[in-house]
Amino acid sequence: MPVKTMREAINEALHQEMARDPRVIVLGEDVSGGAGGTSGQREAAGGVFGLTKGLLPRFGEARVIDTPISEAAIIGAANGAALAGLRPVAEIMFADFVGVCFDQILNQAAKFRYMFGPNAKAPLVIRMTMGAGMGAAAQHSQTLYPLFTAIPGLKVVIPSNAYDAKGLMIAAIRDDDPVIFLEHKMLYGESCEVPDEPYALPFGEASLVRAGDDVTIVAFARMVNFARAAADELAAEGIHCDVIDPRTTSPLDEDMILESVRATGRLVVVDESPPRCSLAADVAAMVAERAFGYLKAPVRQVTAPHTPVPFATDLESLYIPSPEKIVQAARATMASR
Amino acid sequence: MQLSREQLLRAFRSMVKIREFEERLHIENPKGEIPGFLHLYAGQEAVAVGLCEQLTERDYIISTHRGHGHCIAKGCDIPAMMLEIYGRAEGLCNGKGGSMHIADVTKGMMGANGIVGGGQPIAVGAAIACKMRGDGSVAASFTGDGAANQGTVFEAMNLAVVLQVPKVFVFEMNGYSEHTGGSYSTGAKDPVQRIRGFGIPVFEADGFDFFSVHDAVRQALEVSRNGGGPTAVYAQTTRYYGHFEGDPMLYRAPGEVERLRAENDCLQNFRARVTQAGLLAVDDLDEIETQIRALVEHSVSAAKAGRGHAPAELLTNVYASY
Numbered sequence: 291m292p293v294k295t296m297r298e299a300i301n302e303a304l305h306q307e308m309a310r311d312p313r314v315i316v317l318g319e320d321v322s323g324g325a326g327g328t329s330g331q332r333e334a335a336g337g338v339f340g341l342t343k344g345l346l347p348r349f350g351e352a353r354v355i356d357t358p359i360s361e362a363a364i365i366g367a368a369n370g371a372a373l374a375g376l377r378p379v380a381e382i383m384f385a386d387f388v389g390v391c392f393d394q395i396l397n398q399a400a401k402f403r404y405m406f407g408p409n410a411k412a413p414l415v416i417r418m419t420m421g422a423g424m425g426a427a428a429q430h431s432q433t434l435y436p437l438f439t440a441i442p443g444l445k446v447v448i449p450s451n452a453y454d455a456k457g458l459m460i461a462a463i464r465d466d467d468p469v470i471f472l473e474h475k476m477l478y479g480e481s482c483e484v485p486d487e488p489y490a491l492p493f494g495e496a497s498l499v500r501a502g503d504d505v506t507i508v509a510f511a512r513m514v515n516f517a518r519a520a521a522d523e524l525a526a527e528g529i530h531c532d533v534i535d536p537r538t539t540s541p542l543d544e545d546m547i548l549e550s551v552r553a554t555g556r557l558v559v560v561d562e563s564p565p566r567c568s569l570a571a572d573v574a575a576m577v578a579e580r581a582f583g584y585l586k587a588p589v590r591q592v593t594a595p596h597t598p599v600p601f602a603t604d605l606e607s608l609y610i611p612s613p614e615k616i617v618q619a620a621r622a623t624m625a626s627r
Numbered sequence: 628m629q630l631s632r633e634q635l636l637r638a639f640r641s642m643v644k645i646r647e648f649e650e651r652l653h654i655e656n657p658k659g660e661i662p663g664f665l666h667l668y669a670g671q672e673a674v675a676v677g678l679c680e681q682l683t684e685r686d687y688i689i690s691t692h693r694g695h696g697h698c699i700a701k702g703c704d705i706p707a708m709m710l711e712i713y714g715r716a717e718g719l720c721n722g723k724g725g726s727m728h729i730a731d732v733t734k735g736m737m738g739a740n741g742i743v744g745g746g747q748p749i750a751v752g753a754a755i756a757c758k759m760r761g762d763g764s765v766a767a768s769f770t771g772d773g774a775a776n777q778g779t780v781f782e783a784m785n786l787a788v789v790l791q792v793p794k795v796f797v798f799e800m801n802g803y804s805e806h807t808g809g810s811y812s813t814g815a816k817d818p819v820q821r822i823r824g825f826g827i828p829v830f831e832a833d834g835f836d837f838f839s840v841h842d843a844v845r846q847a848l849e850v851s852r853n854g855g856g857p858t859a860v861y862a863q864t865t866r867y868y869g870h871f872e873g874d875p876m877l878y879r880a881p882g883e884v885e886r887l888r889a890e891n892d893c894l895q896n897f898r899a900r901v902t903q904a905g906l907l908a909v910d911d912l913d914e915i916e917t918q919i920r921a922l923v924e925h926s927v928s929a930a931k932a933g934r935g936h937a938p939a940e941l942l943t944n945v946y947a948s949y
């Protein structure tokens with residue numbers, strides 16, 4: 291099977307869905323680039339991270355829309371286009387910029403169907419780049435999925451690898467609800483086997499990345515890689531872990547998490563976001579409520595601290611949860627009883 | 628208006644500081660010691676300096692992602708800025724902000740800003756404070772071709788007019804927003820007219836010419852400092868480097884930057900103007916360049932040798948109290 295980066299896999303999903311369904315449009319800042327430039331080269335960017343490359347030459351300006359820097363109008367327009375029967379894939383370049391257009395997500399997209407009834411459909415996808423690790427500092431590094439996950443009416447996808455990213459992007463475009471699709475910038479270059487043909491992966495189905503009887507580790511997005519590395523290290527000392535990647539945080543595959551915790555009795559949740567109202571807290575609360583009797587040790591949360599993302603490399607690497615911290619947390623759960 | 632010898636030397640010094648700082652970063656960045664994104668200001672010096680030479684520490688500016696030039700022009704300490712860009716603990720913002728978030732509020736420099744369109748409303752608020760103080764101070768914000776289409780900028784312009792606050796909107800049009808030409812994303816045929824439509828008087832300037840910017844700013848400040856409400860300065864300029872360091876600039880015609888550098892460089896224009904008029908000697912100008920090069924050299928070595936953080940520093944300055 292061909293090996294592709296997450297960047298290539300998402301790009302392929304966009305190509306395939308645009309080819310399959312003429313209602314799919316892509317819009318955002320520099321999704322093509324080059325408009326109004328002096329070189330005459332139209333696709334001068336293809337997205338600042340290259341995710342939308344090749345779409346403009348193939349599908350044309352009517353369906354691949356470069357916008358001014360106007361996030362509220364981008365998402366508002368995507369909302370309206372979706373209500374009117376198109377399937378927009380809008381890009382917010384960095385998830386942090388969502389502050390500029392939050393109303394269109396929080397009060398509009400998320401609520402259309404509930405407020406208007408079942409005739410209203412808003413089948414839009416909002417793609418955003420997220421995550422720390424590039425020294426991009428406080429306004430370009432946040433992992434905001436807890437914010438979106440907390441909003442009823444939104445579906446939230448956070449792929450951890452290229453294979454999942456392609457299948458989940460295709461599912462997101464075909465889905466009839468608004469989907470927030472968060473791409474971790476440190477994963478764009480990571481590759482794995484990805485089939486050429488289109489395929490959709492269902493929302494709300496976690497993936498069991500690694501199986502073990504001692505500790506359940508639930509990790510999100512980039513943290514899945516870290517959890518896997520931690521599990522390797524732990525296995526060498528005889529501690530075997532289930533590593534669960536929920537893949538979507540809304541809906542969340544509670545069953546797989548609960549089933550695993552019932553078997554292991556120990557839970558570590560790894561979340562790159564700050565701890566308050568995080569996915570780590572969410573999963574920990576769910577397990578405390580529904581599998582309390584099975585727990586052999588307190589649940590451990592490995593998260594970023596309650597701070598913005600620092601710029602300096604030394605501080606940023608302290609900020610981001612590390613495989614080492616996951617190992618320590620897992621060991622701690624083994625130490626209780 | 629004729630500037631004094633001291634004023635001319637100061638202005639040139641400030642422009643050279645920016646140029647040398649940015650040119651050096653362009654050389655240093657590929658070495659891999661600088662975290663994150665760098666958006667260089669080289670080419671646009673006349674705009675920042677044309678404004679800031681006429682501001683005092685009581686006046687405020689709010690910058691953009693392309694902030695180094697604004698910071699330097701407003702008097703931020705160069706070695707401390709360099710330490711910041713290298714992410715050092717002794718940096719101007721303790722290494723926590725970096726290139727895109729340099730600030731020195733003690734100097735009225737209220738931050739570079741990573742959010743396009745984030746600064747303009749903030750500057751309106753600072754202008755409210757200026758108005759309440761009644762000391763003739765102003766707040767200025769910088770807005771690029773791209774940012775000029777952000778809704779927050781429109782809201783800020785309208786609010787500033789409604790409140791009649793002393794706010795100078797500096798439009799700094801370098802022709803591009805990221806990989807897109809400025810003309811593509813602005814629907815209005817006449818963007819200056821669009822600003823006037825808000826009720827803001829606009830003073831147009833040639834951003835390649837320090838004296839033109841200086842003159843436009845002088846007129847704007849005359850209005851805004853004296854109770855006349857918000858004003859705008861609108862300057863065409865160019866940037867010499869990519870949107871960010873590493874940008875291959877596929878959207879720009881080959882040779883465009885080289886031609887602008889050769890034919891319409893704001894520092895060369897300044898040199899020619901003051902030497903031909905006999906206002907400053909070539910030696911005066913060369914001497915400044917030599918001094919600034921040494922300052923930048925020293926700043927880079929100090930930044931490279933700068934102190935890392937104690938782990939506890941990750942948690943400081945989230946709040947004033949908690």
Ligand SMILES: Cc1ncc(C[n+]2csc(CCOP(=O)(O)OP(=O)(O)O)c2C)c(N)n1
Pocket residue numbers: 319359361383387390691692693741742743744770771772773774775801802803804805870
């Ligand atoms: C809200 C927001 N949207 C998008 C961006 C990404 N971005 C950073 S700079 C930039 C272009 C800005 O162009 P302009 O205002 O002309 O300033 P210039 O870069 O030319 O100085 C864009 C799109 C951002 N930082 N913030």
Ligand SMILES: [Mg+2]
Pocket residue numbers: 771772773799800801802803804805809
């Ligand atoms: Mg610009």
